[in-house]
Amino acid sequence: MDMLMYLLKVSAGLVLFFAFYILFLRKLTFFRFNRMYLLLTLLLSFLIPTFNFTVERTVIVEQPAFQQDEFIVPAAQEIAVAPVDSNVQLIPAQSSFNWLTALPYIYFTLAIFTLSLALWRLTELIRYTKHGIKLANGLRLVAKDNGFTNCSFFNYVFVDQINLKPAELEVLLTHESVHANRLHSLDKLLMMLAKSVLWFNPVVYLWERSMEQVHEYEADELTSSTFGTHSYASLLLHLAVENKAQSALVHNFVKSPIKDRIKMLFNLKSNNMKKVIYLLVLPVVLVLVLGFTVNVVEIPAVSKDNNDPVIGQKLEGVVDSITVKSKFAELIHFKANGQTFIIEKFPFIKVNRGDKLIIVINGKRNTIKFKDDKNLIFETPMYTMSQAYNAKGDSLIMRPKVEKHAFxxxxxxxxxxxxxxxxxxxxxxxxxxxxxxxxxxxxxxxxxxxxxxxxxxxxxxxxxxxxxxxxxxxxxxxxxxxxxxxxxxxxxxxxxxxxxxxxxxYSSEGFQKENGKDFEPKIDQLASKVRIVSFAKKKLFPKRGITDLEDAVIMVNGVKMEAKSIRLFKEGGISATDAAVYLPDGNTKKYRLLMYNTSQNTFSGYEYAVAKERKLESAICGPGHEGKLELSPEILTYKIPYYALDSVKVNKILNNVLLSGKAKIKLEKYDMQGKVIFLDHTNNLVTVYYGTLKEADKFKIDAEVIEVDLANKTYKTKNYLK
CATH class of the missing domain: 2.40.50 (OB fold (Dihydrolipoamide Acetyltransferase, E2P))
Known part of the structure; x- marks a missing residue:
């Protein structure tokens, strides 16, 4: 589909440029300028659609009153498009035969056939050049009394010496030397390639005819200035009567329409002031650039930061009730500061209704739900904890020590x-x-x-x-x-x-197989919900049905999402880091981690506590370094967003996590990446092997081993074996 759109854009460019040529330039006698125009605009037609620019336009939208529990606003109309890197809407085929699938095969079959035919003609032409006799001015004379004669290809001139008089031969050689010196045959080869790519577009054949006509006008002008206009015109008429078979790749001395060439010989030369007309093509170029390369994305204006003041705070209150969410998590309805907070607790923390607790909040999850495809509902936020204490001040989070393993x-x-x-x-x-x-x-x-x-x-x-x-x-x-x-x-x-x-x-892409069988993605559930607007980098895993995007902008059910990294799952679902959702009502929500559930049609956004920024030292390399990190109080490994290209291994008993293959995690304002990252929930440690820890452009650590102690908010750098 991307190739189809590209070819259509190229064709549209050809039509506009050729229309401009026919209307304003064809009758001018600036033959060299006309040739350059046809060459440059042909190249521009192919180049312009390859460019891609995104322009973001801020739109100010009045925001409705906000209610804590929920509010409802009109939802945008669903956009039915496939998750590919184009803006083309995909409409499911109604018939059993999918023409969209067959089109590429039809196109490439005919393109290869057209190119093969042209190459065969070129080979036949080159075969005749092996017997050329070198003449003056670099020309090579090839005697030929049948087929295409009295024509040239580069510096080879095919001449019917039997029927040509010496004076006529002299005129012909002068004419063909112009073609050779101006490299007109190179233009013909370029047109051969253009016709192979755009064989379906009639304009490309008209373009070739105009290019050839300009070549002849240019050669006629220079030749007639030497031998006289009337004598030269008479020779053209004489040889036109005896004109024989021609080849598409040669410049024939008397190629039709001979009437236009003779008429142009006697035309008055165009006034030099008319060269200004060539500048009028610039608006055409601008229209093509704006129409084919610039993508305008409307962004609602952001007036406030979304950070919740509760995140990073200690809440002292009473457990009002407990809801079992799953076997891995329970929800506490916690009353504190005159409000009720829904907090997700760890399953190993034993609390009862009425218990007095001190809970450290380290994050929040918001759910944006599409209801009946007509309304958006913002559900009550659910908070996450990093630590909990009972009334005596004892920590409720206790775990056994981890044991080292060979593998x-x-x-x-x-x-x-x-x-x-x-x-x-x-x-x-x-x-x-x-x-x-x-x-x-x-x-x-x-x-x-x-x-x-x-x-x-x-x-x-x-x-x-x-x-x-x-x-x-x-x-x-x-x-x-x-x-x-x-x-x-x-x-x-x-x-x-x-x-x-x-x-x-493992699959050919390096993913783990499930029960010895390669993963088979389900039907594309995102096809009717997601459109990719732009991205900086893209990586496909077709056998897994996964598409990874960096610095990307997508539309989900008419809602704009942009993020530092986005992963699309064909079988349903989206995950994104450092993401923002621009809702149609003007609200903007920013999250460190954002998930989209296809079956439930909901966004789930996660926020985490972030410490105040301060400028730190520059790069630190090698072992033996220690220092402090600015992390929020009581940060734990449980709520750290992570990503790994190769594998993620979780110890089901200790719930530790091992990441491998371009592994990345987010420690609030710090980014950590490496070949392997180990999250030790027991000791609240993060260890990166052969990687880096950095804070934007202010602070960077590079070492074989970087060990971060979240409890003490410190780091150490080591060699792997020391």
Missing amino acids: LYEGNKARYAISKISKIEKNSSGYVNKIYLNDGTFTLIFNISELKTKAANFKIGDEAEVKFIGEKLISNHTYLSSKLIAMYSVPKNHELINKNLYSRF
């Missing part, structure tokens, strides 16, 4: 570890038998002799990420496996793949 399990049961290569055993032929990895505590040995690889990109001391199965404990803290699935260097520049095992556990 972890992914959802597909494959084992996973990151360690350093300590030893590589090779046979006499240089092929690797075993690779040893050691993380300072555990040793992993992989027998890979059956892979018959030299693993030349892996060296002792390199960091490596391994995925495997079939491990055996052969001694204390030492495991052996003959079933390595994959090994990657850290950073992920090199890889070693066991093709026999890899396809059982």
Whole structure:
């Protein structure tokens, strides 16, 4: 569909530029200017649709009165478009045959046929040039008394010497030398490509005819100035009577319509002042640029910040009631400061109705729900806690200590570890038998002799990420496996793949398979709800039905959403970070994390406590550094937004999280990213391996290991093995 829109825009540009040529330029005798116009506007027609500019226009909208619990405003009309990077609306086909699907195949089939035919003609033409005789002025004479004659291709001139007199031959060579010196044949090759791409557009054939006519006018003008206008016109008429077959790629001396060429010879030269007419094409260019490249997005004016003053505060009050939300979470209706707050509590916190508590609020979730596709309802916000104390001041959040493991399990049961290569055993032929990895505590040995690889990109001391199965404990803290699935260097520049095992556990895109089967996305539930307006970067995972966008703007049910990163799930749902929702009533809601549920037709926005900003030091690199971070009181790992490209592994007992593959998390105003990130809920620690921690452009830490203690709000940098 993107290709179809591009071709339609190119065709529209050709029509406008050619109409301008016919109306204002065709009868002018500035033949060189006309040629340059046809060449440049042809290129512009292809180039302009490739540009894309987004212009945001702020619209001031009167805001209705706000009520705490809910308010209702008219919803925008649903926009039925598919989640692709174009603005074309998709209408489901009514017939069994989908013409939209067949169009690309039809187009490319005919385009290839047209190009092949042109190349065949070019090959035939080149075949005749092998017997050329070099003459003066760089021309090569090719004797030819049948087919196309008295014509030229670049510096090759095909001449019927039998029927041409010496004087006529001299005139013809002068004429064809103009074509050769001005490289008119290059224009013909360009038109050959244009016709192959736009074979369906009749204007491109008229364009080629006009281009050829300008070539002949230019050559006629220079030749007649040498031999005389009347004599030259007589020769044209004489040879036109004997004109023979022609080729589309050559410049024929007497190609029709000969009447227009003779008429142009006797026309008065155009006044130089008329060259100003060429500047009138600039408005046409401006119309095409504004119409095809500029996308205007209306943004409601934002008058206030959305931050809730409750976030980051300690609420002292009484549990009014408890609602079971799921087996993983319960809701507390908490009375404090004369209001009732709905707070999501952790399942391991034991509280009863009437208990007096002190709860630290670290976030909030708002739900924007579309009701009957006619109204929007803002539901009562639900808050999240980072800490809770009883009346005695004792913390209610207690967890066991975490134990170090040699490896972890992914959802597909494959084992996973990151360690350093300590030893590589090779046979006499240089092929690797075993690779040893050691993380300072555990040793992993992989027998890979059956892979018959030299693993030349892996060296002792390199960091490596391994995925495997079939491990055996052969001694204390030492495991052996003959079933390595994959090994990657850290950073992920090199890889070693066991093709026999890899396809059982992972898709070709690197996603984990479920129960040995590749994931099959469901029917596109977003097709009638989402339109992509713009984005800076895009990455597709078609087998997963996932589209990742960076710095993107989308429309959801007529509501504009923009975010730093957006992930679209074909089977239904949207997740976004650092997002804003511009509602049709003029309200603007900003969230650190935003989710859209297709089945429930709701937005869920999450806000988190943010500390006051202050300027910090510049970049810090390497191990041995420590310092303080500005984090809100009692921040915990439970409510940290995270993202990982390769995998997310959650320990179901301890509920710790391990992220891998371009892993990213948000610590309020700090961004952390790395090859691997470990969220230790037990000790309230965040550890980043081979990554960075930064605050916008003010503060940056870069090290092999960055350990952040959320309880003390401090960081440490280390080497991986120290």
